[in-house]
Amino acid sequence: MNPIDTRVKSEYKAKRLPRIMLSDRIKEYVVEAVLSGELKPGDRLVESELARQLGVSQAPVREALRDLVLLGFLVSEPYKGTSVRSFTYEELWETYTVRAALESLAARLAASQLTDAAKEELQTILDEMMEAARQRDMDRIVQLDNKFHETIIKNSGNRTLYQLWKTLQYGTWSIVTYRKTTYEPVYLAARHKELLEALKSGDPEKASHVMQRHIEDMGKPPSRVELENNHSWRMNG
Template sequence: MSNKNTNAPDGQSGLNRQVLRDDIKEFLIDAILRGKFQPGERLTELTLARQLGVSQAPIREALGHLELMGFVQSIPYKGTYVRKHSPEQLCDIYTVRAWLEALAGHLAAPRLTEQDLQELAELVERMVEHARTGNAHDFYKSDYAFHQIIIRVANNSMLTQLFDMLQYAYWTFASTLLLDHDLVYLATRHYRVLEALRKRDAELAAQVLREHIEELIAPVATQTAIHKEP
C-alpha cells in the first residue's frame, strides 16, 4: 500500500462499521478511478479496514466484487492488486465492447422513451461543456453515463453484467490511450449516435454504436501491431 492520503468520502471521517459492502465497493471504485490507487498497487484488507473504520469482512467482500468487475486481481500467495492492462489487452477488450454496444443499441433503439432520449441529449451537452473546459474526469463520467443508459434500456441482464465488467477497462483506456485525443471531438462524436437512436432504427443504431467504438481502437490497434513486429 502506498503512503497516499486516501480519505473517506467528503463529509465522513471514516465509514461506519455497519456500512454496507456496496458502499465500500463504490468508495474503492471512486478511489481507483481518481488515481488514489494506481494500476499494479497492492490493496491490503487490514490497511483498508483501518482507513475506513470497518472490519476486514466487508472489505474482503467488496474486493471480491471488484475482482469480478475487473478492477482488481487476486494473485495467490501475493495479495490483491489494482488491475493493470496492457495496450494489447485494452484493444482486445474494446473489440468485445464494440460488439456489446452494437447489441445494446439494437435492443435499446425501439424501446427508448422521449425521457431516455432527453437524458441522452443532456449528457452529450454535458460532455461538450466538460470538454471545452478541459474537465476530463467529468467528461468521461458523462460519457460512461451516456452508454449506461443504452445498456439499461436494452434490458438484458447478461449484457448489463458484461458491461459492468468492462468499466475499469473503459476508464483505463480513456486515461491512458485517449490522452492525445481532442475532448471536444470525442464529445461531438456522440451527436451521430444520438441521431441514430432518435430514429429508433435497431440496425442503424447497432452499426453506428459499433463504429463509434471501433474508430477509437483502430489507431491504437495499428500502433500495437507495429510494436509486435520483429
C-alpha cells in the first residue's frame, strides 16, 4: 500500500550490506499482499499500476512479477498480464504428493545425521506448537508447522533439496488457509511429536516412512465443497 522508501544510502552512506534491490522489496510486498488476503487468486497485477502505487518505475516491478511467476506464485501470459495463481483441487493434491516424496527423503537423510542442536531446535518448535494448540492460535500453529518442516529439510544436508522444496512452498501458499480450517490443533501437534520421535530414533527408513504418511495425511482433502468455500476457486480459469 505505502510507497516504497527508496532512500537507502542517505542514512549511513552505503551501509556496506544493503545491496537490496527494489525488485526484491517489491517481491516481498506482493507476497505479503497475497498471504494477507489483500490479493486473491485470479486478481490481476498491472505493472504500471503497481509501479505508481509503490512510487517506482515499471522495470523493477516487472522483474519482481517475473520471479514470482517462475516460483509458481503468480501466472502470466505474454502480452496479456499477470495474476495471482489459483490452484485447482488436483494441483493441491499433486503438491502434497510431491512434498511427501521430498520430505520423506529429507527425513531419511536427516535421521542418520541429526545433531543434538537440531534435535533441541525441533523439540523447542514442537513445545511452542503444543502451547499454541492449547491456546487455539491457528496462525501460530501453521507458522510453527512450516518452521518445523523447514528445519528438517535444512538438516538433510542437501541444499538442492532445500532449494526445490522452497519453490514448492511458494507455489502452495493457499494451502495454509486450507489446512487451517481442517484439522484439530492438538491433533496436529501430536502428529509432529510422532515425527520428531521417529527422527530421534535415528532409523532412516522409519523416519522416511513416518514423514511420508504424515504429509499425505495432512494433505487428505476435506470435501471439495469445503475447499471451495474457503477459496476463490478457479477464479482465473
